[in-house]
Amino acid sequence: MKILTADQIKKCDSATIENGISSINLMEKAANACVDWIQVNFKQAKRFLIFCGQGNNGGDGLAIARLLYEKGFDVEVFIEKNQMKFSADAEINFKRLKLIKGIDINNFSDVLIVNNEKSVIVDALFGYGLNRELSNDFKNLIEKLNQIPVPKISIDIPTGLYADKINEEESAIFKADFTLTFQFYKRSFLHPETGKFCGKIEVLDIDLNSKFIDEVKTDYFVIDGSLIRKIYKPREDFSNKGSFGKSILIGGSYGKIGAVLMSTLSALRTGSGLTFTMAPECGNLILQSQVPEAMFIGVGEKYVDDIEVQEKAVYGIGPGLGKEKQTQKALFDFLKSYQNPMILDADALNILAESQNLNLIPKNSVITPHPLEFERLFGKTQNSFDRIELAKEKAEELQIFIVLKDHHTAVITPERKVYYNITGNSGMAKGGSGDVLTGILTSLISQKYDIEKACLFGVWLHGKAGDLAAAEFSEESMLPTDLINKIGEVFQNLS
Numbered sequence: 001m002k003i004l005t006a007d008q009i010k011k012c013d014s015a016t017i018e019n020g021i022s023s024i025n026l027m028e029k030a031a032n033a034c035v036d037w038i039q040v041n042f043k044q045a046k047r048f049l050i051f052c053g054q055g056n057n058g059g060d061g062l063a064i065a066r067l068l069y070e071k072g073f074d075v076e077v078f079i080e081k082n083q084m085k086f087s088a089d090a091e092i093n094f095k096r097l098k099l100i101k102g103i104d105i106n107n108f109s110d111v112l113i114v115n116n117e118k119s120v121i122v123d124a125l126f127g128y129g130l131n132r133e134l135s136n137d138f139k140n141l142i143e144k145l146n147q148i149p150v151p152k153i154s155i156d157i158p159t160g161l162y163a164d165k166i167n168e169e170e171s172a173i174f175k176a177d178f179t180l181t182f183q184f185y186k187r188s189f190l191h192p193e194t195g196k197f198c199g200k201i202e203v204l205d206i207d208l209n210s211k212f213i214d215e216v217k218t219d220y221f222v223i224d225g226s227l228i229r230k231i232y233k234p235r236e237d238f239s240n241k242g243s244f245g246k247s248i249l250i251g252g253s254y255g256k257i258g259a260v261l262m263s264t265l266s267a268l269r270t271g272s273g274l275t276f277t278m279a280p281e282c283g284n285l286i287l288q289s290q291v292p293e294a295m296f297i298g299v300g301e302k303y304v305d306d307i308e309v310q311e312k313a314v315y316g317i318g319p320g321l322g323k324e325k326q327t328q329k330a331l332f333d334f335l336k337s338y339q340n341p342m343i344l345d346a347d348a349l350n351i352l353a354e355s356q357n358l359n360l361i362p363k364n365s366v367i368t369p370h371p372l373e374f375e376r377l378f379g380k381t382q383n384s385f386d387r388i389e390l391a392k393e394k395a396e397e398l399q400i401f402i403v404l405k406d407h408h409t410a411v412i413t414p415e416r417k418v419y420y421n422i423t424g425n426s427g428m429a430k431g432g433s434g435d436v437l438t439g440i441l442t443s444l445i446s447q448k449y450d451i452e453k454a455c456l457f458g459v460w461l462h463g464k465a466g467d468l469a470a471a472e473f474s475e476e477s478m479l480p481t482d483l484i485n486k487i488g489e490v491f492q493n494l495s
């Protein structure tokens with residue numbers, strides 16, 4: 001799914017309106033989509049307190065107020081009575097609303113502390129039209145609303161957030177439990193500094209102009225289920241273990257054998273035909289007894305001191321590797337003698353960061369840093385938006401894929417495209433989850449998935465398995481090994 005900027009969404013609205021539907025009817029459609037969702041998800045609510053701005057986001061709020069009232073809910077509307085100059089469509093909705101006797105229209109300043117658990121606050125103050133910092137009056141209002149302990153819904157975007165950039169200063173931002181957004185994810189929903197205000201995101205389809213959407217150019221995408229269904233290749237009949245590639249997971253050191261073990265198991269669970277673990281001898285017994293399906297190649301006693309080059313294999317290097325001098329030498333010797341794409345993770349990245357010899361990374365390889373590893377490799381950035389920009393530069397310069405791990409992991413391609421993943425949960429923020437991802441990616445690439453597609457599929461699959469593990473064990477209790485055991489269920493649901 002494409003992610004558009006606020007400017008592009010505005011153009012998309014205009015294209016939709018030029019194509020037949022009037023702007024007021026488009027607003028009605030948007031409001032109806034919200035009300036349909038609210039009716040299903042807030043059946044028990046009694047009273048909606050709806051805060052409306054003067055633009056079209058406010059217009060949506062005014063229409064939602066009328067429609068909810070017609071469905072039998074109690075509704076109170078809050079506006080800035082003194083300074084209101086509504087947009088044309090908001091004005092029409094305001095007039096429609098005033099015809100209804102049962103809805104109180106209050107001033108922002110009338111907001112009281114509401115302590116009724118059956119009340120819900122709806123934020124329709126600003127949407128994608130926000131183009132400057134909020135005035136103190138709005139800041140005060142939002143701070144007040146954020147204190148009220150009732151469920152909160154934002155229409156399109158939590159007020160105070162921009163659609164596609166980070167706020168310049170410490171701003172007051174409406175803290176939603178749910179964001180009902182129209183047609184597209186906005187970039188700000190997907191970054192940690194801004195996304196934390198959105199709560200659960202529901203994308204509501206309002207039939208915006210599909211020709212415009214198909215043709216509009218963007219570097220930013222969300223990885224959704226329909227994209228994955230196009231990428232997924234069911235296993236062919238009449239095949240053998242040689243048909244599904246050879247994965248070699250390299251890593252492990254004394255005390256960190258578990259990391260490479262989890263990568264190995266993940267590669268197997270993702271369908272790798274032949275799977276090897278290249279690890280120090282101290283891991284032999286552990287690996288052979290825990291993962292009998294994998295073959296063991298001993299390289300060193302307590303840490304990896306050599307990397308064997310094998311034909312027609314895909315290498316995933318780094319989990320639990322450590323940074324011993326000999327390991328560093330083994331990695332550099334290997335990179336100098338082997339130029340095929342590979343997956344580099346964890347200590348393999350830390351070793352490269354220390355040497356700053358990044359040109360040794362073979363073209364089309366995949367690196368999987370978390371934000372701190374990214375910083376060690378490429379330097380500090382001010383925020384996660386800048387980090388993505390730097391990743392675009394580096395992915396192009398080095399001609400590699402960067403899988404930037406975060407709450408919403410992003411895949412950045414050498415063509416500077418950015419794909420955000422929306423599967424996964426905080427239960428995956430535990431040591432070991434990254435090792436699982438390395439195994440999954442190595443396995444998919446060894447099965448001849450195109451590298452970009454393998455990255456998109458891999459991060460999605462990893463998150464989806466994490467969601468299944470969280471559903472069974474809770475985010476707190478789920479382990480990376482539980483996630484590995486759920487990979488199969490994700491494949492079952494795909495086929």
Ligand SMILES: NC(=O)C1=CN([C@@H]2O[C@H](COP(=O)(O)OP(=O)(O)OC[C@H]3O[C@@H](n4cnc5c(N)ncnc54)[C@H](OP(=O)(O)O)[C@@H]3O)[C@@H](O)[C@H]2O)[C@H](O)CC1
Pocket residue numbers: 009012013026027030053054055056057058059060087125126127128129130131132133134135155156157182183208
């Ligand atoms: N396709 C869709 O997604 C649809 C979206 N709809 C809804 O429309 C809004 C966008 O509406 P818009 O009127 O463009 O913008 P806002 O309502 O967000 O803002 C209104 C105006 O407020 C001014 N502004 C901007 N920042 C501030 C600020 N900090 N303080 C005060 N005022 C501010 C700005 O106007 P200026 O002329 O002053 O620059 C804004 O234009 C979208 O989010 C959806 O909710 C449609 O209803 C259906 C289709």
Ligand SMILES: [K+]
Pocket residue numbers: 057123124125126127154155156157158159
């Ligand atoms: K809003």
